[in-house]
Amino acid sequence: MSRYLLPASVLGTAVGGAVLLKDYVAGGTCPSKATIPGKTVIVTGANTGIGKQTALELARRGGNVILACRDMEKCEAAARDIRGETLNHRVSARHLDLASLKSVREFAAKVIEEEERVDILINNAAVMRCPHWTTEDGFEMQLGVNYLGHFLLTNLLLDKLKASVPGRVVNLSSLAHVAGHVDLEDLNWQRRKYDTKAAYCQSKLALVLFTKELSRRLRGTQQPRASPCGPCLVGLPLCP
Structure with missing residues (x-):
């Protein structure tokens, strides 16, 4: 019996450590029980993953939730679920x-026309480690979708968010921004050999920098709050 004790102890310690690490990296569970009846929330990329779970939780709390997705078949299915x-x-x-600035403008125009208010904008959608594709407007795909599309969407809806005090903009990031470098001379990787990982890190760093600057500009006012949020940004929970 004793010969199994040490292996069992090591295994238990490893499992326990893995669970604690997972909880730490995930930022824990939001303890808030707040409800958001009457508030309108937009979640990009909400047909699967973090986006869908976020939309599900906010719908459970009574919000008017808009799922904003490229694939309408999957988006409709997620909304039904x-x-x-x-x-x-x-x-x-x-x-x-988000790979089409025309689509971003059309979406924002429809929201402005049809919605009385926008209280929360959650910029969740992203592409990761894709080949050297370009957006409809000629931008490198990861920068175009993860950053530029959300940058434009946020600014187009900013007046609507300002009118719905207290508004909030939440940008989903990841630890990848730490390894990011924004090359202002070659944002679209036309001069360098394309590195899909480095391009992803650049897009996430750009998003974090945008969030910090937006937050700085809105600080000390009754205007919307801007926060980065993600599995690796502990201390910035997605709680109403």
């Missing part, structure tokens, strides 16, 4: 292709 699980009928799907 969320409505069925939360019994919140105020969950809708709308087309948004």
Whole structure:
């Protein structure tokens, strides 16, 4: 019996350590029980993953949730799932292709026209480690989708967010921004050999820098708050 004791102890310690590390990296569970009835939330890339779970939780808390996605078939399916699980009928799907600045402008114009208010904008959608593709407008895909599309969307909706005090902009990032370098001379990787990992890190760093500057400009006012949020940014929880 004793010969199994040490291996069992080591295994238990390893499992326990893994669980604690997972909780630490994930930032823990949001303890807030706040509800958001009457508030409108936009979540980009909400048909799967973190985006869908975020939309699900905010719908459960009573929000009017807009799922903004490129693939409308998957977006509609996600909206149906969320409505069925939360019994919140105020969950809708709308087309948004962040690789097209035209699509971003059309989406924002429709929101401004049809929605009385926008309280929370969650810029979640992202592409990662893709080949050297370009957006409809000729930008490197990861920079175009992860940063430029969300930059434009945020600025187009900023007046709407300002009118819905207290508004909030949440940009989903990752630890990859730490390894990022924004090359202002070659943002689109036209002079250098394309590095898909470095391009992703650049896009996430750009998003964090945008968030910090937006937060600085809005600080000390009754205007919206801007926060980076992600599995690796502990201390900035996605809680209402």
